[in-house]
Amino acid sequence: MTVSALTRPGERDRLIVKIGEIDWIFCLTLCLIAGAGAVMLFSIAGSSWTPWAAPHLIRFALFFAIMIVLSLVDLRVWFAMAYPVYAVGLVLLVLVDLVGRTSLGAQRWLQLGPIGIQPSEIMKIGLVLALARFYHGLSSKSATLSWWLLVPAALILLPVGLVAKQPDLGTAMLILMTGGIMVVLAGLSWRLISAGILGAVLLVPPAIMFGMHDYQRKRVLTFLDPEGDPSGSGYHILQSKIALGSGGLLGKGYGLGSQSQLNFLPEKQTDFIFATLAEEFGFVGCISILILYAAVIFMALRTAYISHSHFGRLAAAGVTATFALYVLINGSMVMGLAPVVGVPMPLLSYGGTVMLTVMVGFGLVMAVRVHRYSEITSGKGSLL
Template sequence: MTASALTRPGERDRLTTKIAELDWRLIGLICVIAGVGAAMLYSIAGSSWSPWAINHLIRFGGLLVVMLGLAMVHPKWWFRAAYPMYGVLLILVLMIEFTPLGYEPAGAGAKNWLNLGFTRIQPAEFMKLGLVLALARWYHSHTAQEARWSWKLIFPVGMIGVPFILIAKQPDLGSAMILGLTGAVIMFLAGLSWRIIAAGIAAAIAIIPPFVMFGMHDYQRNRVLTFLNPEADPSGTGYNIIQSKIALGSGGLLGKGYGLGSQSQLEFLPERHTDFIFSTVSEEFGFLGSFTLIVCYVAVILIALRIASLAHSHFGRISAAGMTAFFALFVLINGAMVMGMAPVVGVPMPLLSYGGSSMMTVMIGFGLVLSTRVHRYAELPKGNSLF
């Protein structure tokens, strides 16, 4: 299908044309990763579809349909929804802090869910989507010089900073970290001056020690100190990281075999179906299996970035790249976490770990990326109007 065919009136809106323009490599890789997740959840449960594997597959099947449906949506609708979506999600985050509707699930350690009566949601997850769209909308309407350095940058900084502070205060450090880093990556991709980037990195390095000592809750501070020396408390705060390292190392080159991972099967490995599922992959399939899975993740990221680079509109480029950024950060932080290279902050491995909110966020994000691919020749108006 040529560019001219896609831009002829009537031709570009045909459903069959849009379906043909989907990137099926990306869709296939997403299905492969989710399928590996289902297989591992089946193994972890003792070769049983319940309680995790079947729910994982049902969720993925439903969200795959949603993702493909969103890919058919013209970017102008994402563009118009950007600011209103961000505003609604920010209100939901505020409601957790200032209304009795916010609550803390048992054992979660953070008040980060909202009970709306008819449903329960985790606004921090969806805030990542809202932030990406809002920042893409802002940068679309401003010049390259303003994106590089201008007093107007106070607006994107505020869009990142306000939800970051609110979510970190819940305290949900993992979601706040993903949110802040995603915003920083988007500002970098939009052309932020290297001097500002260097100053920001220096400021972050300087503020980390006092933040750890005085700005964190005790259990969060213990996680950081445990990351630095997990052997100091091997049966307490260091237990998770130590068991994860044992699972990673014991798999060797080819692994112990499917369903034969002692750390996961005997339940030595904590949160083996969510945060530490990658450790189970390494234990059962070894270095070769885990490396192959990482290659799949890298391929997804590269294909998505390629799609972002092909978009004609600045909004399409920034939004698709931003969605790819938070997916990549999920992979990077979880991978570092299970290997003991980062503190345990409750970040799942996307599409692999069990969990509905994370999977929904990722699949909606890829719906936008695919929409950018299908409508890559679309042009969007400049301007600062709300809708």
């Protein structure tokens, strides 16, 4: 199919053309990462498909199908749904605060009959869509520095505050950083960026001392000195470092990781699965997975670059930023370069909620690619 043919609306709206425009190499890379996760989950369960590996693969297959379906949805539909999705996510976050289910000391879930949902995951997609729609109709001058910037500030800080109150520091940080990256990509003035960075640095000490729960503050202090309580608060990170270091260049071998197989490593199937991978496959295995992650990020950013609409560019870039932050935060966490905040390694870790969010987000990225020639018009501020 030639480019000139794809620019004709009647041609590019055909289903067979849309399917052909999906980046199947991108899809294959996602499958390789999820497959590596299943391999590791099979290993740490004692060479058993249960309780983690089989559900992991079944979920990925289902969510992969959802991603393909979403990639065929016209970008103008995503644009129209941007504010409603954000509004639904915000209402659900308020409901979590009022009637949410408490689990492991945090009130993060809504129980709808037999189904439990985590509204903060909906907000990760909702915020990206809302900011992309807002900036789509904003002039470059207004995006750089104007009173219009109060709108994206409110769009970001409202969910961050509600999520932090649950408390869920990791997700709140991720939402805040994703929103910040999108505002910067939209053309924020470097003067404001510099002032924001300086303000954030100055606010860190009082935020740690007065704005955090006791257990959150303890995590930060443990990050600074994990050896101070090796059998208590520092146990997780010390065991993770042992697993990372003992793997060496090529690892101990598949199924031979003592830290995970003998259950020294906590949360080995979720937050610390990257440390498990390092122990069994060593430096080579870690670099291989990181190359796959880098390939996903590169291809998603390329999709953002080739989009003809500002909404498409920002939406794809926002989803990519969220994914990249997952990888960065989890990798830093297991290596002791960041506090333990409960952020999993996407597609590699066990867990359906984050995987669903990631795959829905990539459905949006693929929709931007498939409908990259779509023209979207909107009024100033894109609030109408």
